Amino acid sequence: MVVEPGLIKAAQSGDGEALIALLRQIENHVYRTAYYIVNNEQDAMDAAQEALIRIYTKIGTYEEKAQFKTWVQRIVTNICIDKFRRNKPTVSIDEHEMVFQDRHSVEEDVMSSYTAQDIRQAIDKLPEHHRAVVVLRYLQDFSYNEIADSLDLPLNTVKSYLFRARQQLQTYLHDYQRGGVRG
Helix, strand or coil: CCCCHHHHHHHHCCCHHHHHHHHHHHHHHHHHHHHHHHCCHHHHHHHHHHHHHHHHHHHHHCCCCCCHHHHHHHHHHHHHHHHHHHCCCCCCCCCCCCCCCCCCCHHHHHHHHHHHHHHHHHHHHCCHHHHHHHHHHHHCCCCHHHHHHHHCCCHHHHHHHHHHHHHHHHHHHHHHHCCCCCC
């Protein structure tokens, strides 16, 4: 997510059109992050909307000490974590459409989809704090420092969470490979 600094400054100074343009630029990123964390389309839409409203109302409090994407990420992640606390996570049984492309065999597409589904299920099994750092690191490509800033955690805690999360993911995926129970 790259946002022009001039647009941020204009939005902060009360330019309504700049603020709307800014929100439109970040809305897909906000939704994608929320979806990766909550793994439910409706909850992700709710969290993204809530985050965009919070950004809209709090844009004046943004300080350039942190990157804008880090500030936005902190808002989205905190809202998603709050949702987890209010509503215990539930298992999502969403049907995923598979799109086959001519350059791959059907078998390759099924296997890659199956693997992606296993990874998604393994990520869903992680505790919320581990899931948040995994999403930010591997799906949003944040650095360790950006994750620490976004989640307001010490850098060593982020490293520890990622280490433990990778261990847990490895265990879950190994179980899947051996034919363990899915879901």
